[in-house]
């Protein structure tokens with residue numbers, strides 16, 4: 083069993099959610115996208131949104147480099163570990179590892195349609211075996227104290243009846259699972275790529291609303307296609323929580339006022355410049371501590387100025403791999419120059435003036451490290 087590392091999640095503290103469900107607003111698990119660098123960025127923008135790791139398979143954890151998969155920064159709480167697997171015993175061992183490493187929740191993936199995942203007989207194909215999912219959850223719950231939750235679809239393949247997902251939730255909830263995150267479209271296990279499986283099968287939000295009516299004691303979180311705070315607020319009229327994936331990744335600035343809008347918190351919102359400066363500090367720390375190249379972090383930043391004057395040229399610099407041997411601070415200076423040149427070209431006013439040029443390591447008041455939050459249900 084690995085010893086917890088210094089930058090790992092610490093013990094949870096009292097919930098800050100002011101009486102709101104801890105699942106009220108979540109950022110989705112996204113393979114290759116929601117890594118720890120991405121989550122660090124998201125946490126600069128919102129303290130109360132619940133974050134999810136990429137899916138980690140039981141095989142990767144039980145036979146691979148545990149630290150590589152599980153380490154995270156204490157600032158990332160509240161943070162859920164998503165597991166992919168279908169063997170109760172293996173999932174229980176992995177859930178225990180997750181708890182030991184400080185995760186606030188263990189989530190089981192029953193929604194991923196990728197053929198590679200199907201060969202391992204987990205992900206969305208588990209929806210056809212609700213009793214197995216219940217056994218998995220039961221074993222995981224027996225192994226940990228933190229909540230064990232399930233993320234799933236509303237159906238698989240051509241299955242078009244609400245009764246299918248209702249019975250799935252009913253059976254799995256008998257294992258004691260009380261939180262269900264529902265991607266509100268079917269997964270087609272044949273004929274569609276994972277990307278098409280996030281776009282082609284129609285969204286049916288009303289089925290998730292119906293699940294909430296049929297299981298009022300459960301926490302139901304709606305996922306799929308949400309692109310704005312207005313849409314999130316609308317869905318929160320019907321369900322306990324919303325989960326946002328692609329929009330959060332492509333436009334991270336969307337997250338900057340979620341604490342105010344959805345959790346009633348009034349701490350000052352950071353500026354885009356302050357977030358970029360904090361990420362530069364983070365890149366430098368990661369390079370010094372672990373030799374992480376700046377572009378492994380910067381790739382998650384590219385949408386930060388989406389729609390802003392100068393954004394295109396700024397983004398080109400941060401994604402220019404010809405600069406990969408340059409120090410991050412130099413790339414940042416080039417990006418700032420490109421931003422302001424781009425603003426001039428478009429004839430639009432710049433963003434609020436930069437205070438000086440070089441970001442410092444002194445904490446911006448709006449960017450003080452987020453405390454470790456509790457996930458007590």
Ligand SMILES: Cc1cc2nc3c(=O)[nH]c(=O)nc-3n(C[C@H](O)[C@H](O)[C@H](O)COP(=O)(O)O)c2cc1C
Nearest residue numbers: 110111112113136137191265306307308326327328
């Ligand atoms: C690049 C990418 C990777 C994803 N990886 C996972 C994953 O590891 N586990 C999972 O449950 N869902 C995964 N998803 C699905 C998302 O969690 C989410 O359910 C889906 O994108 C629908 O939400 P959205 O419309 O807000 O993006 C992934 C989505 C994307 C775009």
